[in-house]
Each structure stands twice: as C-alpha cells, then as structure tokens.
Amino acid sequence: MDYSAEMLKLGDLLFGLFSEALGLDPAHLKEMGCSEGLGIASHYYPACPQPDLTLGIARHSDLGFVTVLLQDHVGGLQVFRRDRWVDFPPTPGALVVNVGDMFQVSFSDFVHLISNDKFKSVEHRALVRSVGPRVSVAAFFGNEGLSTSRIYEPIKELLSEDDPPKYHGITVRDFFFRSFQKGIDSSSILSRLKR
Numbered sequence: 001m002d003y004s005a006e007m008l009k010l011g012d013l014l015f016g017l018f019s020e021a022l023g024l025d026p027a028h029l030k031e032m033g034c035s036e037g038l039g040i041a042s043h044y045y046p047a048c049p050q051p052d053l054t055l056g057i058a059r060h061s062d063l064g065f066v067t068v069l070l071q072d073h074v075g076g077l078q079v080f081r082r083d084r085w086v087d088f089p090p091t092p093g094a095l096v097v098n099v100g101d102m103f104q105v106s107f108s109d110f111v112h113l114i115s116n117d118k119f120k121s122v123e124h125r126a127l128v129r130s131v132g133p134r135v136s137v138a139a140f141f142g143n144e145g146l147s148t149s150r151i152y153e154p155i156k157e158l159l160s161e162d163d164p165p166k167y168h169g170i171t172v173r174d175f176f177f178r179s180f181q182k183g184i185d186s187s188s189i190l191s192r193l194k195r
Ligand SMILES: O=C(O)CCC(=O)C(=O)O
Pocket: 041, 043, 057, 062, 069, 071, 076, 077, 124, 125, 126, 136, 138
C-alpha cells in the first residue's frame, strides 16, 4: 500500500515532467488520466541451472503509459537498442528517477502513441541467471484496469501539417485486449494502429 501511494506521487511528478518535455502545459498528461490506473507486478526469477536455454521474461514493450521498475542487485534486464540487446545492469543506490534504490523509467506503447512518436516505447526482456533468485517490481501507469471510454490518440497540440497523426485512437481497454490476443514476443499492436 505504501509503495503504491509513493508510486502515485512519483507518477504525478513524472507526468508533469514528461508534459513539459513535450512542450505542453505541466498538467496536460495528468489531466488526460495518464497517471491513473496504477498496476504493480512483482517478479520472482529463481536461480536457473541452464540460463542459456530460457528467458525470465520474453521480448516485449509495456502496454500502458509508463513503467517504473525497481530491480535488485542480481541483474538480467536487457534493452533492445540499435539492433542489439544491451544489458541494463543494476547500480546499487543509483537513481535514474530520483526515488528509491534503482529505478528506471521505460516509455510504454501508449505514450508512444499519444506523443506521436516523440517518446518511443522501449523493447526489453529479462534473462535468468545461475545465481539468484532475482526480484523486480514493475509499477505500470495506464494499466488495463483503467476503465474509461476515453479514446487516446496523438495529442493535438503536438501535431502540425508537417507532423500529422501517425496512429488511430483507441481506448486503454481495447489496446490491452488486442495486445493480449496477439501474445507476448510478437510485434507491438502499435504497428496495426498506424495510419
Ligand atoms: O523483471 C524485469 O526486469 C522486467 C519486468 C518487465 O519487463 C515487466 O514486468 O514488464
């Protein structure tokens, strides 16, 4: 409960900063409901005797607006960048966002969509290790439980004649539904919402 409450505060702060980074009013993304629908998933990856034969979590990008991930010291998270998998090693005490031990923020498919490609969602996966267990805690903003009929589409203020909308709008619920139909480890549903 405490963790969720702190995450909600962090969410307000982050979405304020992301709004400003997009050149929008600081309250813009919060007013769109982006900091709502918090879902928290805790992962437990046991030590694996043959880590080369499996994965902790397969390649994917997160679906909601933003994910804040807390990971322990074991490591295993990888991010897909410039056509290769890059380790995202835990740095004890390092603050990527100014809270807790080791936080990192990844943009999810929905922020990708509403920002019209200005923020890009990041594909990632987690390996397993022969040492462990490894524990991580992912806080997802814009979780499937966000039951609103609101259609999320590229933000009008970010569009121009030279920068037309790249995606069709969709509700959070439909977005999750269609993504779960396709399963993890296949191309993002964003490609199917392209105009
Ligand atoms: O455990 C990790 O490092 C990644 C977890 C993750 O990607 C997720 O929960 O979406």
